[in-house]
Amino acid sequence: MKVIESSLNGVKLLQPTVYGDQRGFFLESFNERSFEDLGLETKYVQDNHSLSEEAGTLRGLHYQLNPKAQLKVVRVITGAIYDVVVDLRKESPTYKQWKGYILNQYNHRMLVVPKGFAHGFCTLTRGTNVCYKVDEYYSSEHDRGIIWNDPELRIDWPVKEPILSNKDQLHPMLKDAEINFESEEVQVL
Numbered sequence: 001m002k003v004i005e006s007s008l009n010g011v012k013l014l015q016p017t018v019y020g021d022q023r024g025f026f027l028e029s030f031n032e033r034s035f036e037d038l039g040l041e042t043k044y045v046q047d048n049h050s051l052s053e054e055a056g057t058l059r060g061l062h063y064q065l066n067p068k069a070q071l072k073v074v075r076v077i078t079g080a081i082y083d084v085v086v087d088l089r090k091e092s093p094t095y096k097q098w099k100g101y102i103l104n105q106y107n108h109r110m111l112v113v114p115k116g117f118a119h120g121f122c123t124l125t126r127g128t129n130v131c132y133k134v135d136e137y138y139s140s141e142h143d144r145g146i147i148w149n150d151p152e153l154r155i156d157w158p159v160k161e162p163i164l165s166n167k168d169q170l171h172p173m174l175k176d177a178e179i180n181f182e183s184e185e186v187q188v189l
């Protein structure tokens with residue numbers, strides 16, 4: 001497993017070792033010992049799986065308020081996504097900055113989304129299955145969102161008219177969003 005650091009402190013791309021042969025491939029998506037050796041979180045309490053039937057489906061931008069903030073490790077099983085993280089840590093030098101990564105069934109990349117970030121993705125293919133581990137339980141009371149096309153963030157989504165859930169059409173703009181990540185540890189480099 002290789003770890004590629006991002007310019008957003010705490011965001012990491014994980015590139016697992018892939019053993020391909022005539023049958024297909026094998027990879028370890030999680031190994032407690034390797035994660036520990038690489039300084040990655042090892043305790044997860046939920047594994048989540050979503051299927052988006054259509055290309056151009058956008059889920060996000062989501063986060064959970066403290067004390068239920070979640071670290072996520074996201075990967076794609078079938079299909080492809082443009083996966084976006086937004087730094088919501090008010091004391092971070094990269095506050096309000098976003099980054100997007102392509103994760104697909106061929107590059108096997110996994111994205112570590114730290115606590116204090118909003119997360120969202122847009123599917124690039126039909127039938128996209130996304131799985132992610134989280135280190136804190138889902139809590140509907142702490143569940144929050146920011147509208148996907150926030151004018152301040154100006155995320156360069158690959159789709160202009162995405163398929164959205166009813167909930168995701170109604171999120172506030174960043175300027176009106178409730179955010180409480182002040183105390184998240186931010187390492188200023």
Ligand SMILES: Cc1cn([C@H]2C[C@H](O)[C@@H](COP(=O)(O)OP(=O)(O)O[C@H]3O[C@@H](C)C(=O)[C@@H](O)[C@H]3O)O2)c(=O)[nH]c1=O
Pocket residue numbers: 048050059060062063072119120121138165167
């Ligand atoms: C996220 C989640 C949802 N649910 C329920 C609530 C709801 O009835 C149904 C669908 O939920 P949502 O519409 O929020 O699902 P979705 O839009 O796929 O939400 C996810 O989006 C991505 C981008 C993330 O980062 C995730 O953390 C999560 O917020 O599933 C759970 O029971 N547990 C969970 O952990």
